[in-house]
Amino acid sequence: MLQDLVLALRLQALDRKIAILDKEIATLPKYTAEIEKRLEGHKRRLEGDRSALAANQRDRKKMEGDIQLHQAKLSKLREQMAAAKTNDHYKAFQNEISFIDGEVRKCEDKILVLMEQSEPLEKNVKAAEISLKTEEKDVEAAKIKAHDRTAIDQKEVAELKAERKTVAEQMPPKLYTEYERVRKKSKNTPIADATDGRCSACQIALRPQFFQDLRRQDQVMFCESCSRLLTYNPVVDVAADASATQQIA
Numbered sequence: 001m002l003q004d005l006v007l008a009l010r011l012q013a014l015d016r017k018i019a020i021l022d023k024e025i026a027t028l029p030k031y032t033a034e035i036e037k038r039l040e041g042h043k044r045r046l047e048g049d050r051s052a053l054a055a056n057q058r059d060r061k062k063m064e065g066d067i068q069l070h071q072a073k074l075s076k077l078r079e080q081m082a083a084a085k086t087n088d089h090y091k092a093f094q095n096e097i098s099f100i101d102g103e104v105r106k107c108e109d110k111i112l113v114l115m116e117q118s119e120p121l122e123k124n125v126k127a128a129e130i131s132l133k134t135e136e137k138d139v140e141a142a143k144i145k146a147h148d149r150t151a152i153d154q155k156e157v158a159e160l161k162a163e164r165k166t167v168a169e170q171m172p173p174k175l176y177t178e179y180e181r182v183r184k185k186s187k188n189t190p191i192a193d194a195t196d197g198r199c200s201a202c203q204i205a206l207r208p209q210f211f212q213d214l215r216r217q218d219q220v221m222f223c224e225s226c227s228r229l230l231t232y233n234p235v236v237d238v239a240a241d242a243s244a245t246q247q248i249a
Contacts, residue, residue, distance in 0.1 A: 002220060008175070012191050014160050017160055021160070036143075039135055053125055056117055059114055063108075067104055067107045074097060191229045192226070193231050199223040202226040215232050
């Protein structure tokens with residue numbers, strides 16, 4: 001194979017590897033941002049559970065305070081009722097005591113409901129706190145790993161670019177210019193195989209004389225359709241090769 005084509009193939013391999021690493025380097029910060037975003041979402045849900053539990057506890061405390069106020073009022077009313085001088089006054093005290101007793105029962109019922117609601121809230125908060133601690137450790141480990149991976153990739157890219165510069169300098173300037181032109185428009189695929197009379201990239205049939213010239217492999221040639229550099233890659237006849245091997249044996 002022509003040395004210029006060998007250099008072009010090596011350049012293509014380097015360009016593809018650099019592109020893969022550049023993509024990974026660009027992706028890692030996005031990955032880190034995504035896992036941090038998920039972590040923040042879990043923190044917000046935990047804060048929501050904590051807020052709900054705190055509100056539940058405040059409501060219970062308020063109900064307990066209301067009961068204490070009602071009981072103090074009941075005690076005072078009972079003292080007053082004992083000193084009532086008429087039946088009307090006595091019945092009035094009874095009615096008010098009955099009403100306040102009803103208010104106490106309402107508060108007690110609400111407290112029971114709040115207690116039932118608080119149990120799953122407490123479980124959710126405890127479970128979320130444990131889960132969050134584990135996730136925070138995992139996220140921190142992932143961030144360190146991503147940072148280390150980025151450093152490794154950046155070092156490798158620098159080495160590959162240095163090698164690429166060396167290879168490019170060995171190529172004829174005109175060929176390198178054409179290689180770069182095709183590479184930029186073909187997404188790092190500036191070279192294609194010519195197999196069975198066709199360009200493997202664009203699948204356009206090559207002119208018979210063009211293909212014959214390419215088979216000689218004595219010059220760098222470009223696809224007349226897609227402009228890629230072409231390498232001659234003959235079709236392997238497996239059956240014929242096997243038959244020939246048997247005859248030799």
